[in-house]
Amino acid sequence: MLTSLWPFQFKDANVQATPPSIQKGEFEKGLYVSEENKTLLDQPATAIDLSTLTGLVVRDWQHDVSIINTLTPNVIKLEDNDPIFKLLQAKRADFYLSEFVNNENLQECELRLCNVPLKGIKVKLYDTRHFVISKTSKNGRYYAKILISGMQKLRAQGRIRALYEQMGFINSQVKDWIVINSD
Structure with missing residues (x-):
């Protein structure tokens, strides 16, 4: 299962955080x-x-x-x-x-x-929300690299925001x- 976290939730954990899945103020x-x-x-x-x-x-x-x-x-x-x-x-x-x-x-x-x-x-x-990957897991660094790269591309294309709007999480109303x- 994959869920995003607020920075205070992983501040002292041994994890690699992705770029924000939710930007500050979104x-x-x-x-x-x-x-x-x-x-x-x-x-x-x-x-x-x-x-x-x-x-x-x-x-x-x-x-x-x-x-x-x-x-x-x-x-x-x-x-x-x-x-x-x-x-x-x-x-x-x-x-x-x-x-x-x-x-x-x-x-x-x-x-x-x-x-x-x-x-x-x-x-x-x-505040922002991020996905995190354990630095101690067997393939953690590999998956972190892929996830971070993918998120950067999706954000640059505007697809992350578009998906949040489509789901209603960012509500146009x-x-x-x-x-x-x-x-």
Whole structure:
């Protein structure tokens, strides 16, 4: 299995990292709220004072924790993301950060509970993601060389970004939304 990692996840590991599979600032997230929260959804998102709202975040999601702490002082840190939908429905919190869902209305559902992003605003994660290859594996250096070369070619051709757009990871529906956090 191959997955990409944030640099802090492999900082002290004996690995060779590829060029970024996700460039700094390419990963965007929305501020998701319960679709039943008409108070927030019926007003322009740019007019909402986020500092008065309560945000939810999984304590181990380093980037989300950092961003959400700049948006509001009212943060509930969770051990995992299982209770998010129920906490929003129960009005114990107002929003959480989530990657944009790849469907027409950007709606994220779990069982019969659904959340949608506040329209018009988004945040960016100003970090990169990389694939890594162990320097101690039998053919690690060989595979690293091939993978790095291939990724450099794909990036130069614009194919990595095109694939992320095709998958919906980079979502064209939100390309004109305002970024509310800075690097």
